[in-house]
Amino acid sequence: MAKQDVIIVGAGLAGVSTAYALRERGHDVLVLDAHEGPALETSFANAGALTPSEPEPWNAPGVHWQLLASLPDPHSAMKLRLAPLPGLLPWGLKFLANSSRKRFEAASLANFALSRYSLGLTQRARDAHKLEFANLARGTMKVCRDARALEPAHQASQALADAGLRFEILDRAAVTAREPLLSDVANDLAGAIFYPDDESGDAHRFTVSLADVARQAGVRFEYNSPVSSLIDRAGRITGVRTPTEEIEADQVILTTGHATRGLLAPLGLHIPVRPVKGYSLSLDMSGLNQRPSLPVVDEALHAIVTPLGETLRIAGTAEFAGEDRTLRAERIDNLRQLLTRLYPALAEQLLPGEQKPWCGFRPMSADGRPFIGETRADGLWINTGHGHLGWTQAMGSAGLLAALLDGEPAPVPAAPFSAKRF
Ligand SMILES: Cc1cc2nc3c(=O)[nH]c(=O)nc-3n(C[C@H](O)[C@H](O)[C@H](O)COP(=O)(O)OP(=O)(O)OC[C@H]3O[C@@H](n4cnc5c(N)ncnc54)[C@H](O)[C@@H]3O)c2cc1C
Numbered sequence: 327m328a329k330q331d332v333i334i335v336g337a338g339l340a341g342v343s344t345a346y347a348l349r350e351r352g353h354d355v356l357v358l359d360a361h362e363g364p365a366l367e368t369s370f371a372n373a374g375a376l377t378p379s380e381p382e383p384w385n386a387p388g389v390h391w392q393l394l395a396s397l398p399d400p401h402s403a404m405k406l407r408l409a410p411l412p413g414l415l416p417w418g419l420k421f422l423a424n425s426s427r428k429r430f431e432a433a434s435l436a437n438f439a440l441s442r443y444s445l446g447l448t449q450r451a452r453d454a455h456k457l458e459f460a461n462l463a464r465g466t467m468k469v470c471r472d473a474r475a476l477e478p479a480h481q482a483s484q485a486l487a488d489a490g491l492r493f494e495i496l497d498r499a500a501v502t503a504r505e506p507l508l509s510d511v512a513n514d515l516a517g518a519i520f521y522p523d524d525e526s527g528d529a530h531r532f533t534v535s536l537a538d539v540a541r542q543a544g545v546r547f548e549y550n551s552p553v554s555s556l557i558d559r560a561g562r563i564t565g566v567r568t569p570t571e572e573i574e575a576d577q578v579i580l581t582t583g584h585a586t587r588g589l590l591a592p593l594g595l596h597i598p599v600r601p602v603k604g605y606s607l608s609l610d611m612s613g614l615n616q617r618p619s620l621p622v623v624d625e626a627l628h629a630i631v632t633p634l635g636e637t638l639r640i641a642g643t644a645e646f647a648g649e650d651r652t653l654r655a656e657r658i659d660n661l662r663q664l665l666t667r668l669y670p671a672l673a674e675q676l677l678p679g680e681q682k683p684w685c686g687f688r689p690m691s692a693d694g695r696p697f698i699g700e701t702r703a704d705g706l707w708i709n710t711g712h713g714h715l716g717w718t719q720a721m722g723s724a725g726l727l728a729a730l731l732d733g734e735p736a737p738v739p740a741a742p743f744s745a746k747r748f
Contacts, residue, residue: 335357345537357545357546358553374460374641376524403629404644405647417599417692440738510671553568561704579707606639629641629642642661689710699746
């Protein structure tokens with residue numbers, strides 16, 4: 327096989343966006359993925375929220391108390407499991423060490439800049455290629471049941487106001503004016519924050535459509551092609567090995583999500599990214615006369631209800647369970663309960679119908695920021711570790727990596743995302 331300019335391993339949101347960005351710049355790109363198509367791993371059925379308004383890492387100050395409290399509680403929004411704990415320990419200690427107020431605020435600002443830039447590129451690609459992915463540009467609403475929760479959420483948004491975050495505090499009347507379907511539960515809510523610039527859409531449909539655009543522009547995709555190792559010639563990465571062949575390239579980019587760690591470890595590169603499991607439940611709402619008009623985030627439950635065309639998706643929760651793919655009934659039950667607590671009438675109509683439960687592994691970095699750029703091994707780049715922001719930041723991370731690879735000025739500050747910081 328002819329030598330490639332660039333090989334990208336992984337065809338999820340990160341990989342396909344990166345392929346698209348590099349092809350736009352004229353690179354000759356080959357994408358390899360172990361699955362039979364794009365976005366079949368974590369990018370398959372996420373919550374669909376494009377939310378620059380949610381840049382805060384999940385290791386917020388006080389997270390250790392939350393994790394400890396979760397041990398005996400099967401329904402806790404953030405759930406730590408004991409069995410995988412030994413394997414999680416070094417990463418977990420870094421995760422806790424990064425939960426200081428100062429680091430948390432710095433990571434939030436850096437993520438906000440990347441997310442905003444990313445949303446602009448997502449809109450540009452949508453408009454340029456007429457991509458259909460049940461996109462809504464109606465903002466998101468974060469509801470709080472308790473006035474004590476509204477205040478910190480307000481403060482967190484205020485901290486980003488100077489950086490450009492727009493938001494509006496809503497009282498109960500304003501909540502139901504914006505989303506009339508919440509009127510049944512308005513009395514249970516203390517209020518909400520509305521973020522007018524957020525959007526939403528089906529990440530799987532977006533990735534499939536963008537892969538198609540990239541393919542038509544000349545990117546080659548090889549599916550059912552698991553990469554078993556990287557070719558290392560005296561510290562320079564010169565290609566990849568699959569079970570059937572070796573493929574050489576000038577540059578290799580790993581967009582392999584939570585699996586990146588396994589490909590880097592034989593090179594002595596130990597990336598602090600671990601899987602944090604999340605769940606979603608998709609319901610068919612094609613028969614409904616009245617549908618939710620925008621995504622609603624339930625702050626306390628780390629969960630969100632998003633209308634995605636004919637589908638209503640309830641998603642969220644964080645489970646520190648290693649690579650255990652079990653779809654736990656109680657976690658899916660949490661999502662059903664969330665729907666019932668937000669939209670009781672809808673729950674009554676939709677829950678007797680078909681339910682599609684799913685779980686996926688967010689590639690979560692210990693310091694709450696993704697890794698984007700060249701690693702300490704020459705010729706080897708990574709674009710991963712986006713945690714709960716992988717859809718929001720996909721196009722921007724790709725744009726940043728492409729600029730760095732071409733030796734151009736970074737479109738957003740690149741240092742917080744350096745791939746040499748571990
Ligand atoms: C429940 C849930 C809700 C979420 N909600 C949101 C949201 O609302 N908004 C948001 O911004 N983000 C959200 N996220 C996060 C987002 O979905 C992820 O960050 C994102 O999908 C990660 O994309 P990725 O391309 O890095 O990884 P993946 O989608 O996992 O893609 C990695 C690809 O690499 C391939 N691969 C791995 N190893 C190899 C190998 N050795 N050889 C070949 N191929 C390989 C895999 O097959 C896979 O296709 C959510 C996540 C979950 C779980």
